[in-house]
Amino acid sequence: MFDFRQLRYFVTVAEELSFTRAAQRLYISQPPLSQQIQSLENDLGVRLLERNKRNVSLTEPGKLFLDQARQILDKAEEARALMADAATGFSGKLRLAYTVSVTFHPALPQMLLRYRRFAPQVNLMLSEMYTEQQYAALLSGDLDVGFVRDEPEHPGTARNIRLDVIDREPLVLALPTNHPLAARESIWLREVAMEAFVVQPRELAATLYDRLAQIAAKANFHPLIRQHAQQINGLLVLVAAGMGLALVPASMRSVNLNGVKYLRLEDPDAYMLLALASRADDTSPVLQRFLNVMTEPE
Template sequence: MELRHLRYFVTVAEELHFTRAAERLHIGQPPLSQQIQALEEEIGVRLLERSKRWVRLTPAGKSFLDDARKILALSEQAGQTARRMDKGEIGELRIGFTPSTPFTEIFPTVINLFRKQFPQVTLSLREMPTMRQLEAVAERQLDLGFIRPTEMEIAKNIALTVLSVDPLLLVMPAGHRLSKLKSIPFRELAEESFIMYPHRAGTGLSRQVEHLCREAGFEPKIVQEAQEASTIIGLVAAGFGVSILPESYKNIQLSGVSYRPMAGAASKTTLMLAHLADDDNPLKTAFLQMAGGAKGKNLVRLPDTPL
């Protein structure tokens, strides 16, 4: 049984006239009669009663008409769904993000823009560290990941689209001796106590800060580690030490904390979108375009050592 047989039958049932039905279908009347007969033979039931003057539905034909219409409607819906999926108008997009990402300007902007333009697309947002995001993208558990530089090696099939280059900030207690400066050279931190992410947190920031401190001639004295930036900032407010975080965290306005940019061209971190280079998911492509990184452009490889 083919869908065209169902369309032929429904048209004849609506017209109750083979000639008019054939005209609607743009086929000849004899071939139409033959197709209806073939349909009846296939299912083993007479669907139409015929005479030279009239055509009537049998009881079986009336029942079959209801189901035929449902099947044709589902077929049309399936086709529309497939076409909309191919155009990226419906479906699901799975996006990972680091804890600092929601504080950036680009993240809420592109999320809101995408939701408005594709209201029937489900955005599944998952907070996770950079390393876990890269693993999830490689395993096709995520379509996109907002990540920061990391010390781990990036799989060759993962492309990175640069979104922004953000300054690093010194987070210090209010009234700290360095709060009078507009920007902070790393050498000024030689005697400070640091509160940092643990290396196991999966971010490259701790390694980057250690590297920049060594370039300034000292080894950072890490007195406390914390998994969450909000905890780090709270410990700074409590006087445990200072920390260095991406600029986006200055949006956390906690009493007793001051923020100042770090001096030096290398005192920056990058926000990127990680995605599989060979994945042509139209939803992913649309998101990349909105985020300012059209597919196939601005793709970079992350250096082995975070800058």
């Protein structure tokens, strides 16, 4: 089988129409060049160059092969360039997930836009998933990175998940506008200790569930859970309907639902982290590049 070297040699000779000049351009001596061309012709079973001791010209098959050789070399160079991009995380694909609550975070669209400008060749595949679903998908290899609301100290189920915190967001209390405390600006959670709460199931959003329990525990009460909703915006509907109060990230304020008021919480632990979850052993350049871009300040 012929060789990339032989192709390069042949193209050079075909361009120069001289073995001597081609050898100079290739920084080799003339005899090995003759040998390689002979070997190539031998291998193909066709005479590519007509040499009559004085000048060199392309045979008809040689013209055909020159075209082919150039195409092959170009394709190889293209593949090399693609790999150079892949090595630095500028090409490839990235399967990205996010929880519903993240879609209300104002920074998400602009961060994704920034990344796209940075690495436009990366094929982004977005999907919406619950936090626990993301962890499972990461570990099974169906997902590369996910936006979650979790803490590095207790990452959901598995220990093979890496979390990079990219934002710390206050929690707010969502309550019906006809609630006695609705006129207030801020509140301590203990002031609504006797009220009912609506939450997401712990299996789907453990962190927010546990955070409510934790703040309540510090205030020496155990929250009464009356209703559940699968999605976080479903909670707000339940709040508007007067089914209870809800603890949600501050970015949910952007959801202007009739009958819902948001109060700042004074409790020091009333915050939530926005983090990027990925497999701890995933060294993919695309992922590393993505994490870099997302965690860098500007």
